Every structure is written in structure tokens, then in C-alpha cells.
Amino acid sequence: MARQVVYLHLHLPRYCTSLGLGKGAFQNSKICAQTTSSSQPTTVSFSHYCSVLKNKAIVDEAEKLLKDFKPVNHNVSKHIKVIVAFNAKAIFSTAKETEEKIDMELRDLQATLVNNKEAHPFQNFTVLDTGKAHPCIIEMARR
Structure with a gap:
């Protein structure tokens, strides 16, 4: 640090x-x-x-010692294959999670669009409609 x-x-x-x-x-x-x-x-x-x-x-x-020294070669291809497989799996799982989140958000947005299209126009709302949505408005109006 x-x-x-x-x-x-x-x-x-x-x-x-x-x-x-x-x-x-x-x-x-x-x-x-x-x-x-x-x-x-x-x-x-x-x-x-x-x-x-x-x-x-x-x-x-x-x-x-210098004459007897022989460098040792290590085969790291197995380790590299494991690392590559781990990275591929991590990327794939992250991509899957991201895809699922995006699909869920798209479904929510689609439902919101459908609700907006099916909703009453603002000009057609009455006081009773707002009272049904929030009963406290009717209570306050009665006082």
C-alpha cells in the first residue's frame, strides 16, 4: 500500500x-x-x-556449480488452459447475468408502456378516480 x-x-x-x-x-x-x-x-x-x-x-x-547447472523447463500449458477456461466461464456467466437483468428490465418497461397505453386520458379523470387511488383525498375533502 x-x-x-x-x-x-x-x-x-x-x-x-x-x-x-x-x-x-x-x-x-x-x-x-x-x-x-x-x-x-x-x-x-x-x-x-x-x-x-x-x-x-x-x-x-x-x-x-555453473557447469552442473541445468535450467528446468516447466510445462505451464495445463495451467494456462485452466486459466483460459476459468476466464471464459466467468465472462459467460457474467454475460448471462447481464442478459437476464436486461431482459427483466425490458419486460418491466414493456409492462409500463402497456399500462400507459391502457390508462385513461388525463382529461377524463374525475375527483372520484383520484379518491379511489388515494382515499385520504376524499377524507380531507369531507372535512
């Missing part, structure tokens, strides 16, 4: 201008980092570390 608050209050354009950085400062630094990391060698020179460090057993152990 605290991390989110910090992100909300961080206004990068203002800080960039106050530090004298241009608009593309972050993009330029990213590109620079990518080019320098791709030009650096990705292999480890254990002979260099053997010449620099006094404890050669640690270097030998690190070399052995």
Missing part, C-alpha cells in the same frame, strides 16, 4: 526538469544500458578469478 502511495505522488516530468534531464533521458539511459550489456561477455573467466583470489577451492566449487 505504501509503495502505491509513493507512485501516486511521484511526478516524473517535474523531477526530470528540476534535475536538468531532457524528455528522452530515461529512454537514452535504457538504450545505453542495453548496448553496453550486449557488448559485454556473458561467459565467466574462472582462470582470472583463480589468479586473483587466494582460496582456489571456492572458484573450483563455483565453476563446478
Whole structure:
């Protein structure tokens, strides 16, 4: 939660201008980092570390661990299928619920339209009609 608050209050354009950085400062630094990391060698020179460090057993152990390391591949296709099925089911059920609500509202509106068409015109209403709808009107009129 605290991390989110910090992100909300961080206004990068203002800080960039106050530090004298241009608009593309972050993009330029990213590109620079990518080019320098791709030009650096990705292999480890254990002979260099053997010449620099006094404890050669640690270097030998690190070399052995690096050679023995084999990345493990996980088959996540089953998990992805379950997630996709869950999403499809959730979307389908939400769509069904929405469709049912809309159908119910349409039926209510249709009933209201029918009631409006069958209702008496306003000019034809009498005091007795309003008294039938609200008996308190007749009670007040009698007083």
C-alpha cells in the first residue's frame, strides 16, 4: 500500500526538469544500458578469478556449480488452459447475468408502456378516480 502511495505522488516530468534531464533521458539511459550489456561477455573467466583470489577451492566449487547447472523447463500449458477456461466461464456467466437483468428490465418497461397505453386520458379523470387511488383525498375533502 505504501509503495502505491509513493507512485501516486511521484511526478516524473517535474523531477526530470528540476534535475536538468531532457524528455528522452530515461529512454537514452535504457538504450545505453542495453548496448553496453550486449557488448559485454556473458561467459565467466574462472582462470582470472583463480589468479586473483587466494582460496582456489571456492572458484573450483563455483565453476563446478555453473557447469552442473541445468535450467528446468516447466510445462505451464495445463495451467494456462485452466486459466483460459476459468476466464471464459466467468465472462459467460457474467454475460448471462447481464442478459437476464436486461431482459427483466425490458419486460418491466414493456409492462409500463402497456399500462400507459391502457390508462385513461388525463382529461377524463374525475375527483372520484383520484379518491379511489388515494382515499385520504376524499377524507380531507369531507372535512
